[in-house]
Amino acid sequence: MLRDYAFILIFSAIALSVPILGLSIAWLLRPKKPGKIKNATYECGLETFGETWVQFKVQYYIYALIFVIFDIETVFLYPWAVAYNKLGLFALVEMFIFIAILVVGLLYAWRTDALEWV
């Protein structure tokens, strides 16, 4: 089993070396003439205005939150699906209850407009 993962390790090292190698070659080839205006933050040619860390709305967090909860649900779903043929009807009922409870959460978010992008 570890043999397969050794391949993944080597593969990730080589995959990581692609951008590093490419960027190093580009670093050697490209011209370097920085300038005051050139290195300014790009905002359609205007001077930068106000703080960079603008205040984001909480909606982003709510989406991430619901995502985390459902991501964990899939963690339970995969072993269930793999073992399903050995388990039979009882497993289906258990999973049905599991999903139903979480769907209540989704419905709650839906009804309270937490899913609404405003």
Added chain:
Amino acid sequence: MQFLDNLFLNISQVIRNLVGGFLPDWGVEVVMMTVAAAVLVVIAVVTMMFLTWMERKVVGRIQDRLGPNRVGPFGLMQPIADMVKMFIKEDITPREANRWVYNLGPIVVVPPAILALAVIPFGRGLSGADLSIGWLYLAAVASTSVIGIFMAGWGSRNKYALLGAMRAAAQIVSYEIPQVLSVVGVILIAGSLSMQRIVEAQNVWFVFLQPVAFIIFLIASVAEIERSPFDLPEAESEIIAGYHTEYSGLKFGMFFLAEYISTFAVSAIGATMFLGGWRGPVLPGWIWFLAKTYLLVFVVLWLRGTLPRIRVDQLMNFAWKVLVPLALANLLVAGLIAAIINPAETPGFWTFIGFLLGNLLLIAAVVMVGVLRAPEMEASEAAVVGAKGALAGQ
């Protein structure tokens, strides 16, 4: 035919014998793995270059243009010219940027896209590694791509870049759920997460057993790789160019590289999980695999050429209020049918009929809900528009 089918396995055997002459066993293993990994990486880069050309040709034809046709025959050398340009462009690092995070961003973005190729079966026994957690590995690797986007957005110290990164993350995260849920039906029938096992289980292509899941998977995947019509985070008309606003030269090219490799990877995954992967009559497996993959790539390009970009609130609503409930319903239907007819033991024809009936019922239910809710939806839409108009009037 037999020879062509085993072409790559034979080549690998030749290399193994060649190296085996003067290296110990573990050395041979390491050399073989490195060679395989290097080949996969080369495939990734060449695919990216081919896809940029293909995209411009296909979209050009859709828009009644010729596309690139100056450099080389049919403009085939265009990607090379583009690459040379990328390499010799001046690189601009904004003064305000956090140098470490800014420069690491493009480096972190690329590996997740390439790593997906490790478990994709290009033919019988022809995959980098046949992991037992196959699909879970793909989902896990794909989910790490958000990190590079965050690094690019935060490191640039540009509010549009940061906003683009936030939007991209929210979108990727939202569409990941329907994507991972839609595949559960396939895993349930195949009884394994391993990609090779999933291909071997497809006596009937899973697209016929799980058509609804296939459509959900396709839509969610196109959204995951931020391609049109879901390309809001990097749409010029929305927020300059999103998280890669500040990047130039090859650093910008790296984001492109990642995007095109992901397009290929997602199509390959779709072909493997739903279209039978390398299985097919007469021709060698890897030709079947490439044909199916490029069919899906073409569909993705076609979507870009045809559909207008959707609005950001529609984007999020579609993920959470349409795709997620549909994926959950599909999962329960699949579970129910698999409980009635055990797909591992029933002959293919009856499995096919059973799942087809289930999916038809599901689609009928969806249409019913749509018809019933249509007036209500229109009313709520009108209310929202009215409220926005009132706000604008103030």
Added chain:
Amino acid sequence: MITQIAFIGIALLTLAGAIGVVLARSVFVSALFLILSFVGVSGIYVLLEAPFLAGVQLLVYVGAVAVLIIFAVMLTRDMMSEETPFLNRQWGCGGVMAAVLFVLLLLIGFIADWPVSSAKPPEDTISALGEALMGKYVLPFEVASVFLLVALIGAIVVARER
């Protein structure tokens, strides 16, 4: 031999990430180091022959929890300027505490005589996990869904603007 080298490499990566989490001035950079540490832990799971957990570690921690943390960092502006210390005044005391705990844990780990078994783990871990979740651990499994529901609703209520 090779696995031992791999273990040392991955363990050093994990610990370096963890130290980065604690000592980075900016919270965002802290979060990036946290991700590094999570990736290292997933490598450890692979060495422990728990590939499913390694995948889950990447999917849930790197792909979900880290994103959640970064969103929270973006929503709460980092008020710390360059001058204000990012650790509180008890950092010396806290360091001693952590060091003492580390030594104690090491003592327990090395002195105790663990009854190590040489049996083989099941061939198909994922299937075995599924059967365990649906059989022996079915109650915790259902409780987990209620728990997730409570967390979801609670967090939405707390986070939303009124």
Added chain:
Amino acid sequence: MDIPLSWYLTLAAGLFSIGLFGCLTRRNAIGILMGVELMLNAVNINLVAFGRYITPEAVAGQVFAVFVITLAAAEAAVGLALIISIYRTYDSIDMEDINLLKW
């Protein structure tokens, strides 16, 4: 099995102690939460390592690790929601400023 169990225990102990240090000393509330996440990861390493070395034929260690991951994610979700809520009220998440149990 050529890695002794004590190596894993050492790694987990180190990770746990670093997490504890971060938890005790970071001023930023999100920093404290990250310390807690590190500690939970250390616990998970221990659970899986003990499961692998002492009862390899059962998957109890992994099942528990899955439940701990569930718990950690839910904890992060609610904890960060609280932090965002605190930020909205106090306009700061510096734990030195937030020292009142009740206002």
